[in-house]
Amino acid sequence: MKKYEKIGLLLSGSLLAVSLFFVTPNNNIADVHAEADIVDHFSNVEELSARAELILEVDVNSTESIDFGDLVFTVSNNTVKKVYKGNEDMKSVSILETGGIGRLNVNGKRAEANLILNDNEEFKKKDKAIVYLEKYEGPIAKDCYVILGVYQGKFKLKNTNEIVPPNSSELSKEIDQLSDLDL
């Protein structure tokens, strides 16, 4: 390889690295990926429905991140738009998810980062979704619910009838319309 080619390659390589660093979402906050061993796997919507304490259509109003242990968690406060299972008078619900923006132990120092669990990002303000929930029991937050199968019971609404199924779920293949959920 000629000297100029080498320099060119080095330059373009470093340019790419620099741009990759800055083009990450959330205003330059780096994404950090975590892989969890999930307790329950659901292979169809009927299984989700049977296990869910609540099945709701929600609008995300606000989110709050909580640093706990080595990880970050997000509690979203949601308006209940429709109750498919559960108390029909329910007006709001808090949902706890693993992941979010917080101070993580990055390279031996605490730094701000966006933790993403199993390639499924936590709720953001203004998200709309159908969620299959069960009550959370534990020390991180009070009076909140978790999504069944960590992310498997979360179907983001794109338009009126289109949904975005969660990543890496056995359910994802068959579901892309609201009607696929058989609610």
Next chain:
Amino acid sequence: MKKLLIVALLFVSTFGLALTDAQAYNLLGGKHKTKNLAYRINPLLETKYHSPFKTAMASWAAVTPISFASQVGTNRAQIIINGKDYGSTGWNAQNTNYRDLIVAGNYVDSIIDANYYYMSGMTNSTRQGVFAHELGHSLGLDHVTNTKQVMCTSRAGRAVITPGSDDIAGVKALYK
């Protein structure tokens, strides 16, 4: 010229497909710089998890080029095991890989957390399987659906607690 392009595309697609068929492991897209890894057990980790974690490390070391040694002095540990009661979050354990340049570069820290909420009631061999799975992520492996591999995630569940042939092939490909 057009014909040549079609032939080339056909060749690439068939060859490419054959390749994906042959590799029965999936990669996360990163790895540690070295195959000789130092680990640290957080002193706060409940002692009942120590032995299944060590057995899980030994199960990888026995069949791959990877070695695990307890971190000494001020040397940096690449694998850190920790634990806490996180409550009913839906996961047994997790592994986070931190990279050298945060979004790029080799893994510098792999931090594993046991969730006591689910893992305290497990037998030691089930715990070993969970840790072997998380260690696979630490090394750079992603999930597969074959239940005979420790990297399996599926409704049917993992049938093994030690690395299978595809898991081994994956780690051998990453750490030559």
